[in-house]
Amino acid sequence: MKRKLFNVIIITTAIALSGIIVTQFFWVRDAVNMKNEQFYQNAHLGLKRVINQLMALQNDSLTAAKFLQADNGNNYHSQFIQSLDPALIKRMINSEFKNLELCKVYYYGIYDSESHEFVMLSEDADIHELLNSEHNAPISCVFQKNQYILAVYFPLQRDFVFNNMQIYISLSGVFMLIVVAGFWLTARSWLMQKKLSEMKTDFVNNMTHELKTPISTISIACEMLKRKEIQFIPDRVDKYANIIYNENDRLKNQVDHVLQIAMLDRKDYELKLQNVDLHELIEQSMNRFEVTVAERNGELKKRLNAAKSVVLADHRHISNVLDNLVDNAIKYSQDKPEITISTFSNKNGVVITVDDCGIGIADEHLKNIFKQFHRVPTGDLHDVKGFGLGLYYVKSIVLAHGGNITVKSTLGKGSNFSAFLPFTYNEKKQVVK
């Protein structure tokens, strides 16, 4: 799929997902509001039913004579309310609220709407809550003033409404999360695949180029050797034979480098452990690079301070690790390479540090340089060749020995790679992520 098309699909899907999430949020909010409204209506209905029962009670006991004597019935109404049995009110409210399946915890009271004085209050009720409660209704009938108010409040109303909806809210949250996570993982894995495939293509191009150069040099040298007139000039024969030998060696090294990585990936290698003197290995590695560094007027220094430098390790692999680090330090130094290899030991093992004053690595690339095929774009340094496999190999081998490797680098100033190797081999193998 073309990158542009993929980007369009990703962006459209992301927008659609955000739309679904926003819509879902409003749906849930509306559903909670509706539940609250329904709760309010039910509470109101409950209060009205209780009041209707009270009114029926009052009317039953109201004789015409009493009504006429009683100042339009208002005094009688007051007396009736004030003489109400709290247990009776409690029973009435309980039964109505139970029928309407309202929250079981509530407090109620009856107060005078003008003076705000309570004539009845349930146990532990908070007066302010009752006076401010939205659940209230006047106790009256058509010919009486709204003198008394029956009010109720539910301290757990919010929880009650939420508990009712919890399952729907949780389920929609979980499904949303699954969809978003699935989308994110798919997009990320696609991008990673794409990046890996680009890096592999670069690798193949690089490799073809790297192999082509020695092959064409060898073929030219062979053609020269085939010439009759050359065969009688020993110096020329020697020169061309040397060219063939060196280029063949270069070819072999490159193929070995790639094969080492294939071996790491198959995970079928065994470390051949033996006592290895790291100082000795460092000296040998320095000898191998001496000429290259000298040719570029650079300096290869050592500061071998480890009191104990012998570790249990695979000689060949650790030697390759050192070569890779020094090779990088030289390759990624402009002008004269200034490299220092130092060691120190602690109670657990030896730390080898390869320090250079080269081009350095930008922070955003540091976390990736140990990954397979990863190469930092080198800007104007187009001639720096490589497959992006060296540090992957280095880290894999160091981890396989139970050690670790860290890097510090400042762009334009240089890099510092520190590999720790324990004295004794650590069984636990780790894998480069």
Ligand SMILES: Nc1ncnc2c1ncn2[C@@H]1O[C@H](COP(=O)(O)OP(=O)(O)OP(=O)(O)O)[C@@H](O)[C@H]1O
């Ligand atoms: N000492 C260093 N200074 C600056 N950049 C470095 C240094 N060492 C490694 N890098 C960066 O890290 C990348 C990965 O290094 P790595 O050794 O894995 O690959 P490479 O050198 O490109 O190829 P090869 O497989 O031949 O070693 C390099 O391409 C380079 O950009």
Ligand SMILES: [Mg+2]
């Ligand atoms: Mg390298």
